[in-house]
Amino acid sequence: xxxxxxxxxxxxxxxxxxxxxxxxxxxxxxxxxxxxxxxxxxxxxxxxxxxxxxxxxxxxxxxxxxxxxxxxxxxxxxxxxxxxxxxxxxxxxxxxxxxxxxxxxxxxxxxxxxxxxxxxxxxxxxxxxxxxxxxxxxxxxxxxxxxxxxxxxxxxxxxxxxxxxxxxxxxxxxxxxxxxxxxxxxxxxxxxxxxxxxxxxxxxxxxxxxxxxxxxxxxxxxxxxxxxxxxxxxxxxxxxxxxxxxxxxxxxxxxxxxxxxxxxxxxxxxxxxxxxxxxxxxxxxxxxxxxxxxxxxxxxxxxxxxxxxxxxxxxxxxxxxxxxxxxxxxxxxxxxxxxxxxxxxxxxxxxxxxxxxxxxxxxxxxxxxxxxxxxxxxxxxxxxxxxxxxxxxxxxxxxxxxxxxxxxxxxxxxxxx
Ligand SMILES: [Zn+2]
Numbered sequence: 001x002x003x004x005x006x007x008x009x010x011x012x013x014x015x016x017x018x019x020x021x022x023x024x025x026x027x028x029x030x031x032x033x034x035x036x037x038x039x040x041x042x043x044x045x046x047x048x049x050x051x052x053x054x055x056x057x058x059x060x061x062x063x064x065x066x067x068x069x070x071x072x073x074x075x076x077x078x079x080x081x082x083x084x085x086x087x088x089x090x091x092x093x094x095x096x097x098x099x100x101x102x103x104x105x106x107x108x109x110x111x112x113x114x115x116x117x118x119x120x121x122x123x124x125x126x127x128x129x130x131x132x133x134x135x136x137x138x139x140x141x142x143x144x145x146x147x148x149x150x151x152x153x154x155x156x157x158x159x160x161x162x163x164x165x166x167x168x169x170x171x172x173x174x175x176x177x178x179x180x181x182x183x184x185x186x187x188x189x190x191x192x193x194x195x196x197x198x199x200x201x202x203x204x205x206x207x208x209x210x211x212x213x214x215x216x217x218x219x220x221x222x223x224x225x226x227x228x229x230x231x232x233x234x235x236x237x238x239x240x241x242x243x244x245x246x247x248x249x250x251x252x253x254x255x256x257x258x259x260x261x262x263x264x265x266x267x268x269x270x271x272x273x274x275x276x277x278x279x280x281x282x283x284x285x286x287x288x289x290x291x292x293x294x295x296x297x298x299x300x301x302x303x304x305x306x307x308x309x310x311x312x313x314x315x316x317x318x319x320x321x322x323x324x325x326x327x328x329x330x331x332x333x334x335x336x337x338x339x340x341x342x343x344x345x346x347x348x349x350x351x352x353x354x355x356x357x358x359x360x361x362x363x364x365x366x367x368x369x370x371x372x373x374x375x376x377x378x379x380x381x382x383x384x385x386x387x388x389x390x391x392x393x394x395x396x397x398x399x400x401x402x403x404x405x406x407x408x409x410x411x412x413x414x415x416x417x
Contacts, residue, residue, distance in 0.1 A: 001414070004112045006406055008399035011104040015398060017090030018044060018084070018100060028389025029092045032159070033085035033127035033138075034062070034170035041084040042176060045124050047100060052106045054122070056129040058178025061152055062126040062171045065180070068106050070119040071416045078116075078413040079187040079371075080105065080124030082194060083139075083363060087131045091391025093195045097174035097378070098120070099124050101193040101402035108406055117414035118188055125363045126176075132159055133167050140363035143183040144370045189338060189368040189412050193401040195393050196377040197360055199384030206344045207400040209377030212339050214332035214365065215263070216299050217292040217324050222249065222310060223322045228275065228283030239281060243273060245317040246285040252309040256302055262325055264302065265292035265359060294357055297374070298330065332358075332365050338374030338408075345407045346376070351400050374408070376401050 021040045022031030031037040042064060046056045049066030056066050067077065082098025102122035109116070125143070130136025133155045141147035153171075157164025170176035190318040195200075201209050208356040226240035250268045257266025269287035291302040307323055339355075346353045356377055367373045378401035 002114075002410060003408075004108060004114070004406070006101075006104045006108045006399055006402045007111070008395050010107065011100060011398050011402055012046070015092065015097055015100045016026075016291055018096045022086065022391050023038040024089060024104040028089055028391065029086045029096075030089050030174070031084070031086045032088060032132040033129065034132065034167065034174055034176070037175065038085055039174035039176065041096070042124065042174075045084065045103070045403060048103055049106065049122060051108055052103070054106065058176055059143070059179045059180040059182045060149060060178060061139050061142045061182050062176040062178065063143055063168075063182070064124040064176075066106070067121040068109065068116070068120045068122075070116045070413060072117055073119060074190070075118040076188040077119040077121040078185060078335070078409050079121045079123055079190045079367070080409060081125055081341055081363060082188070082192050083125045083128030084130075085127055085129050087129050087387045089389055090387050093380075093391055093393050094193075094197065094386055095128055097195055098193045098399055101398065101405055103407040104402050105321055114410070115416040116410070117416055120409055120410070120413055121187070127167070128363055132157055133170075134158055137363055137366055137374065138167070138363055141366045143364035145183055146366050146369065149182055173374065187367075187371045189335075189372045190364060191338070191373070191405050191408055192362060192364040192375045193405050194362055194375060194377055195386065196356070196380045196384060197386035198380060200356070201377060201379040202384060204354070204379055206353055206379065207351040207397070208353040208404055210339060210343050210346060210353060211334060211358050211364075211375035211377055212355045213334055213357055214330040215265070215292045215294050215357055215359045216296060216330040217290055218299065218303055218325055219288070219290040219326050219327040219329070220306070221326055222287040222289060223324070224249065224285040224287065225320045226317070227281070229281045231279055231281055234281060242282040242285040242319065245313060245319045245321075246271065246287055248313050248317070249287065249310060249321065254312065256291065256305050258311070259305075260293055260298050260302055263294040264298065266290065266302070292359060329361060329365075332368060334364070334368055334374050335372035338372045341408050341411060342374050342404060345411065347406050349403055349407065351404070376404050402415060406409055
């Protein structure tokens, strides 16, 4: 193994500088996909990569590729990436830390005059979070051929469904609907560093998590139909308030997540209320919810219990509840070659590590369907809180993950002596 490493201070400074774009009062970051803040973050990334000697291209869904040419340009590139968008009032690390690890590893290769055989491409994927446009991991999914470009372009701003732009319009507005065709090429491999977004690594004093795969998740929209009525005159006994009925269902969903051991998860994070005005008892609610588990049989039982609870709440409330499963995710198994490479590299660098599963979606998931892909986690501090302004990691956490990526890239891209 070559005696080179990343510059931990420079990586930290880049992550902090990137975090200034959309910075919030409490130290977080608010930078939704394809907003002006996202544009400024993209511009900064492009400027840094051009200054580092890379050729920067943008594809038709706005993914940005910074290519450091290899000695043999005909070889498929080794790709490293993550995302620059955040959730509303999110943190500085979820996404950008992985892109900054890519920036830093190119700078480190330059510092040490390393010439790789295969090209190395650092990627910032469009709209990983899915907070403003659905679905999540949008750019990487189009690149991997899992989502049609025209469907992605047609997705409308869910934070402003009446007046907000489509993805196509928003890309045009920020100048990031690029000329390069999306996908149609297979990288040699794909590597991503991400914060854990949970407390386990910090609790166990680990430096690197080797992500072997994912939990399984099933996503639903529940449509709860009660009866719209006047808030004042309607007697309490006769009401079929869709929000009250939904509240009962939300408590059941939360209970299910707690009933399936340490790996059980359940969420009901998004609600649409009709008509959602003062003076009217809500008649219809659309509730997004999901169940997650590391074990397929347990997950199946969670879904069955969710359906049974919905039926009971509906019957007891004289309402109807329709539960539509609209998406399923996992289980993902990252490519065994990449898992082995990352494990070996981490061990050689002497970092405290263990295997870990991701409970959240990441860009590496769609990439894993077209090329060997792997991920490393670095510790999340502040109790592992994420999608929150308090989200944090340390300078040394980020440097450990970036060093693993650097040496994994050298192993896969090959070095010209
Ligand atoms: Zn992320």
